[in-house]
Amino acid sequence: MNEVEQLSAPLAIVVVSVVLVVGVYVSSVVGVVAFRSAAGQPLRPASAALFPAREARRLSRQQSVRTERPDMILRVLAPAGFLGLAAAAVTVIPLSPGIVVADVGTGIVLFGAAEALAIVAIFFHGWSPNSPFALVAGYRFVAVALSYELLSMFVLIGAAIPAESLSIGAIVESQADLWNVIRQPLGFPLFVIVSLGVTFSGPLDLLDSNDLAGGGSVEDSGIQRLAWQIARHAMRIAFAACAAAVFLGGWHGPLLPGGLWMALKTFAVIALLGFLDVFVARISAERFVRLAWGVLLPLAFLDLLIAGVGAL
Amino acid sequence: MAVTPIEVFVAAGADRWHEAQALRAHELVRLVPTPRHATVLLVAGTILESERAALDRVHDQLPHPREVVTWDEIAAAVDMADDVVDAVAFEIVGRADAVVADPTTSSPTRLPDEETHEWRDVGPFGQGGEGMMGGTPYGRAMAMTADDRDGLRLDRLQLRLGPFLGQLPGGLVADVALQGEVIQSIEFACAGSAPVVTGDRSVPVARRLLWLSHALHVQGLDAFAVRAARLARRSSGVGDDSRLASDFSSLRRRLRWTGLRSALRDVGDRDGVDTWARWSAHLDAISASLDGADPRLSPAGGSMPITAAELAETITGLTLTDAVSTIIGFDIDVPAMTTAAVEP
Amino acid sequence: MMSAFAAVLAVIAVALTVQVTALARSEWADPFVSAAPQRVPVLGGHEPATHAWSRFHVRYYPMTLVFVAFEMEMMFMYPWAVVFVEEGAKALVEMGMFLTILGVGIVYAYKERVFSWQ
Numbered sequence: 013m014n015e016v017e018q019l020s021a022p023l024a025i026v027v028v029s030v031v032l033v034v035g036v037y038v039s040s041v042v043g044v045v046a047f048r049s050a051a052g053q054p055l056r057p058a059s060a061a062l063f064p065a066r067e068a069r070r071l072s073r074q075q076s077v078r079t080e081r082p083d084m085i086l087r088v089l090a091p092a093g094f095l096g097l098a099a100a101a102v103t104v105i106p107l108s109p110g111i112v113v114a115d116v117g118t119g120i121v122l123f124g125a126a127e128a129l130a131i132v133a134i135f136f137h138g139w140s141p142n143s144p145f146a147l148v149a150g151y152r153f154v155a156v157a158l159s160y161e162l163l164s165m166f167v168l169i170g171a172a173i174p175a176e177s178l179s180i181g182a183i184v185e186s187q188a189d190l191w192n193v194i195r196q197p198l199g200f201p202l203f204v205i206v207s208l209g210v211t212f213s214g215p216l217d218l219l220d221s222n223d224l225a226g227g228g229s230v231e232d233s234g235i236q237r238l239a240w241q242i243a244r245h246a247m248r249i250a251f252a253a254c255a256a257a258v259f260l261g262g263w264h265g266p267l268l269p270g271g272l273w274m275a276l277k278t279f280a281v282i283a284l285l286g287f288l289d290v291f292v293a294r295i296s297a298e299r300f301v302r303l304a305w306g307v308l309l310p311l312a313f314l315d316l317l318i319a320g321v322g323a324l
Numbered sequence: 325m326a327v328t329p330i331e332v333f334v335a336a337g338a339d340r341w342h343e344a345q346a347l348r349a350h351e352l353v354r355l356v357p358t359p360r361h362a363t364v365l366l367v368a369g370t371i372l373e374s375e376r377a378a379l380d381r382v383h384d385q386l387p388h389p390r391e392v393v394t395w396d397e398i399a400a401a402v403d404m405a406d407d408v409v410d411a412v413a414f415e416i417v418g419r420a421d422a423v424v425a426d427p428t429t430s431s432p433t434r435l436p437d438e439e440t441h442e443w444r445d446v447g448p449f450g451q452g453g454e455g456m457m458g459g460t461p462y463g464r465a466m467a468m469t470a471d472d473r474d475g476l477r478l479d480r481l482q483l484r485l486g487p488f489l490g491q492l493p494g495g496l497v498a499d500v501a502l503q504g505e506v507i508q509s510i511e512f513a514c515a516g517s518a519p520v521v522t523g524d525r526s527v528p529v530a531r532r533l534l535w536l537s538h539a540l541h542v543q544g545l546d547a548f549a550v551r552a553a554r555l556a557r558r559s560s561g562v563g564d565d566s567r568l569a570s571d572f573s574s575l576r577r578r579l580r581w582t583g584l585r586s587a588l589r590d591v592g593d594r595d596g597v598d599t600w601a602r603w604s605a606h607l608d609a610i611s612a613s614l615d616g617a618d619p620r621l622s623p624a625g626g627s628m629p630i631t632a633a634e635l636a637e638t639i640t641g642l643t644l645t646d647a648v649s650t651i652i653g654f655d656i657d658v659p660a661m662t663t664a665a666v667e668p
Numbered sequence: 669m670m671s672a673f674a675a676v677l678a679v680i681a682v683a684l685t686v687q688v689t690a691l692a693r694s695e696w697a698d699p700f701v702s703a704a705p706q707r708v709p710v711l712g713g714h715e716p717a718t719h720a721w722s723r724f725h726v727r728y729y730p731m732t733l734v735f736v737a738f739e740m741e742m743m744f745m746y747p748w749a750v751v752f753v754e755e756g757a758k759a760l761v762e763m764g765m766f767l768t769i770l771g772v773g774i775v776y777a778y779k780e781r782v783f784s785w786q
Contacts, residue, residue, distance in 0.1 A: 024675035025682050032683075050547030052554070053351055066328045073424070075387040076694035077360055080439075080464070080707045081719065088695060092687035099683040103676045113679070114672040121746060122676070143709035144483055144720045148505055148644055155728040158735045165742045172749040214544075215583060223491050223542050223648040226358035230710050233360040233387035235694035239687055294544035295587040296645045297505075301731065302783045305774060313767055320760045323753050335713075358710050378713025384705040435705035440715065467722035479722035486712025497714075504725030506785065643785075 024113045028099050031107065035249035036242055038279065040064035042286035050290045068238055076234035083140045090137035091236070094130060094243035101126040101250035105257050106181045108271030119180040120168045123254060127164060127210060130247065131157040134212070134219060134228070137240065141231040149227030152297040153219040156209055159304035160216070164206040166312035167199040170319035171258045180254070184262030191261040195322055198315035200259040202308060204284065207251035211244050213289035218297050252281035329354040330420040332393075333362035333490070335382050338658035340369025340395060341494030342534040343409075348541070348553035350413040355541070357490035359385040363420050365431075366412070368395035369494065375487045380434040382488045389427040391419040409557065441465075472503050480508060491542050491648050495658040505643045512632045529613045530560035532606060532655070533572075539603070539652045545582055551575050559614070569614040576607055592650025594630075594638045599653035606655060630654070727785035734777050741770055 019027065044060045078084075104119035106112045116122055131154060138150020172178055174195070175186035183192075193200045205216075212219040220229040232240060256262065256277035263270030295303075331354050336344045344366060347353050356362050359382050371379055383392065393416050399408045423429055441464045467479040481502040487495050497513035533556035540549040555572055558565045588600040630638075635654065639647045709716055726732075745763065752759050777783065 018671050019675060020671075021675050021678040024679055028679045029682070047547050051550035053550065063328060070328060070424070073427075074363070074389070075700035075702070076691075076698055077385070077387045077706055078695065078702045079709055084695065088688055088691045091691065092684045095687050096680040096683040099679045100676055103679050114676045116672045116676070118746070139721075141709070142720050144481060144502075144711065144716060145709075147720045147724065148502070151724055151726060152505055152643070152645065155731065158728075158732060162735065162738050162742070165745075169742075169745050169749045173752050176750055176753050178746060178750060215587075217544055218645075221544060222357045222546070223544075223645060225490050225710055225712070226356070226361060229361075230358045231360055234698075235690055237361065239691055243687070290545075290547050291582060292544075293582045293584045293587045295583065296591070296643065296649075298643060298646075298784055299587070301728065305731070305734075305783050306778060309774065310771075313771070316767075317760075317764075320752065320763075324757060324760070360710060375713070381705060381708060381715070382713050384703065385708065385710055387706075388700045433703045433705055437703045437705065439704045464716065465718045467718040469723070472725055476725070478725040481720070481722055482717050483711060484714040484717070486714045489712035492712070504727045504785075506725075506727065 018115055019111070019113055024103065027107070027111070027113055028102050031102055031253075032099060032246050032249060035252075035278070035282070036245040037064050039245040039248050039282050039286065040067075040241075042283050043289065046283075046286045046290040050287075071234055071238040074234040076236045077231065079141045079143055079231050081142050082231075083136075083142070086136040086140040087236070090133050090140060091239035091243045093133040093136070094240070095246050097126040097130045097133060098243060098246035098250045101247070102253060104180055105250070105253045106184050106262060107253075107274055108263050108269070111271070112181050115181065116179065118178040120172055120178045120183075123180070124165050124168065126250075127206075128161060130210060131161070138219065138228040143231050145224040145226070145230045146228050149219050149221065149224050149230075153212065153228070155297050156216055156218050156300050156304075159301045160206045160209040160308075163202050163304065163308055163312050164210075166309075167196075167202045167206075167315055168258060170196055170199055170312075170316045173316075173319045174323040180257050184257050184264070187261045187264060191259065191264075193259045193261075196259075196315055196319050198311050198318065200255065202312055202315065203251075203255050203259060204281075204288070205308065207248065207255065207281075207285055208288060210251060211248045211285070213248075213285060214292040215288075215295050216300060217289075217294050218300075221294055223294075248282065248285055249278070252285060253278045255281045327352075327417075327421075330364060330417055331356045331362045332364045332366050332416055333359045333382070333386065334366045334368065334494070335359075335379055335488040336366070336395075336494035337369030337371050337375070337487075338493070338495030341658070342531055342538075344368045344395065344494075345534045345538045346409045346553055346557055347413060348537055348550050349557050350409070352417050353413050355490075357541075359383075360387060362386055363390060363424070364416050365390065365392045366395060366416065367392060372495075375495070377435075378486050378488060382486075383431070384433050384435055386431075389423040389430040391423045392431050393419055407562075409562070470501075470503065470508075478503055492651060493538075493656050493658050496651075496656065500644075502644065505645070507640055507642055507644060507647055510636045510639050510647070512636060528560070529610055530556045532610050532613075533559060535606065535655045536610070540579075542648065542652050543584060543587065545579075545584070548575065548579065548582070569611070572610060572614050576611070588649060588653070591646050592638055592642065592653060594634075599650055602653040728783075730777065730780075730782040734773065734782065737773065738770060741766060 041060055041064060044063045045055060048055050101123050103113040104116060104122050135150045135154055138146045138153065171183050171192050175183040208214045209216040220227045229237060229240060256274060260277045263274045265273035329352055332347065333356055334344045348355055359365065365383050365386055367379065393412065395412055398411050398415055402408050402411045467481050469477045470480040472478045483500045483502065485492065485498045485500055487497050499511045499513065501508045533552055537549045537552035537556060540552055552575065555568065555575065559568055585600055588603060589598055591599040639650055642650065709720065748759060748763055
């Protein structure tokens with residue numbers, strides 16, 4: 013059992029900030045690379061590497077237009093809350109054998125709570141500008157969100173069963189001999205679907221989608237838009253890190269130090285999510301709700317059964 | 325290039341709207357779904373008198389620093405028709421760079437700077453007042469209730485989806501009544517008896533490829549939209565058109581893996597033909613013409629012609645998401661709709 | 669343990685502050701002021717007749733009730749997962765019965781078209 017020393021608050025802030033800043037930048041670059049490769053355009057790695065910085069600079073100099081009668085408090089709180097929840101989700105994930113920003117005994121519960129509250133933040137994003145397209149996008153996204161919420165909780169509980177604990181650190185340690193992606197094969201694909209949903213990418217991009225003139229982001233410009241994109245990528249980092257920790261064995265791995273393994277696995281999941289974002293068409297909210305409750309939820313039950321039987 | 329792509333919103337009249345989609349192929353330019361994301365407004369095609377106010381409103385919605393580029397002006401200054409897209413893209417980049425460097429030259433507001441629905445507190449007869457009761461609180465009216473299914477009475481949002489939206493063909497105006505996300509009624513602003521679908525007519529294959537490019541953008545596959553736009557440019561003569569047929573079939577193979585079929589199946593069902601069937605018909609028509617002798621003309625094939633009234637009937641009762649997918653699945657000919665509005 | 673929650677709260681507070689500060693500058697101290705015609709919601713060129721805020725018919729409301737039922741079941745599964753290995757097969761069977769009862773609810777909801785709303 014590794015000795016985990018609880019980080020003090022200032023150090024916690026520094027660690028999470030570094031993880032999120034680096035992660036958001038890398039995630040944006042991955043998105044650009046995925047788009048260019050899917051579109052058949054030359055990859056040009058140097059310009060891709062500088063792309064997020066240039067976009068941020070351009071957006072920060074653009075006007076943030078205000079709509080007629082927005083709910084200003086929620087307009088500001090939505091991206092702020094989304095980023096705050098992503099940061100909270102990162103705190104419970106072990107980044108290396110000795111480092112967990114917040115060693116709570118119930119890491120999965122906190123992660124699930126952050127995910128559930130993210131639904132509220134996302135809805136506020138659609139509600140606040142008082143614009144029809146944003147409102148419709150926000151409401152239809154909530155339907156999708158409630159459907160994938162259950163999937164994520166079931167698969168995380170399935171991973172917690174062999175670890176006999178709700179702390180993600182314990183789950184990582186329980187994978188010392190075999191990773192959960194092999195032991196509970198249904199868990200990782202379902203969790204990837206959940207990650208796509210919570211960052212509204214790829215098939216589940218029912219929030220900021222092109223068929224509603226940009227959906228929840230229809231009225232976003234300038235820093236408002238930049239803040240929302242950053243928060244979205246931060247949530248992607250949190251879920252990628254969780255997937256790496258819970259299903260891909262976390263910091264286990266030969267030769268390299270644990271922290272580096274964790275970073276590599278997180279990067280692999282970020283790349284997977286980035287490519288799925290570009291390569292998969294969007295399905296309608298109603299279709300996903302039927303799919304989630306009819307097919308994916310029974311698969312989650314099956315995953316739980318496999319986990320239970322495997323642990324006995 | 326050393327810069328990020330310039331974000332452009334296309335406000336195009338019905339005659340030039342498809343051509344404007346060819347800009348997706350350009351790496352310097354990105355077409356965005358909403359004016360709020362854009363730096364440059366591209367005005368293309370004939371803007372009808374009835375659409376002028378709408379165009380001004382869309383122009384004013386762009387955030388500063390903003391610029392306006394007119395397609396027809398550049399087309400007039402260029403010798404060969406094929407270079408227009410390139411010339412437009414370069415003009416866009418040049419103007420965008422200039423206005424970002426000096427934001428004071430940003431295009432000024434066109435409509436009068438006054439609120440059309442002012443906040444009125446208490447009126448002369450005591451109506452209005454605090455909160456949301458009575459009068460015209462907070463400016464605009466609130467949505468009125470209407471009967472819904474199962475004995476409910478809930479609010480009905482009445483929207484006029486304008487001529488310049490990123491997801492609908494340029495020039496299409498629809499009056500939509502929404503309850504929740506489901507469309508209760510939709511009326512296209514044109515004569516009800518005009519046939520509106522190009523599926524059965526012969527159109528240049530470039531036009532069909534540009535339809536495909538826009539449709540893929542609406543379905544969330546922006547990267548594949550870029551590929552389709554590039555194929556469209558090649559088929560209309562710009563660049564290498566020797567391996568068009570094989571490149572198109574490889575694009576079609578890639579589309580199989582994107583889940584489009586399961587996303588569009590059973591959407592907008594009309595007489596047993598759903599949106600995916602219409603897409604397949606369009607794709608088959610493109611393949612047939614690219615494989616055939618004449619690469620510039622696509623044979624008849626595709627959806628049966630329907631009128632605007634029948635289209636409206638198909639869409640009523642669908643969610644807004646599915647309605648947009650269905651409308652895009654029909655390759656709509658907006659000029660036919662708008663001229664029909666002139667001749668009763 | 670409390671210091672762990674303190675760390676989480678501190679992280680959330682800092683993230684919130686950073687975003688709010690960035691947005692505050694753009695919303696309340698923006699060099700560009702939004703003109704009245706600029707503030708009209710995007711609808712493709714026409715003005716909206718009414719506010720967007722309305723009593724929106726949330727057609728998936730029955731689905732949210734089923735979701736709440738499963739959430740409450742999830743609350744019981746958290747401690748169940750921790751003691752599962754100790755309790756053995758008995759725990760598996762008990763939770764299986766719980767899930768089956770709720771599963772019947774889902775099948776009924778499916779037949780009643782709770783999950784489709786067109």
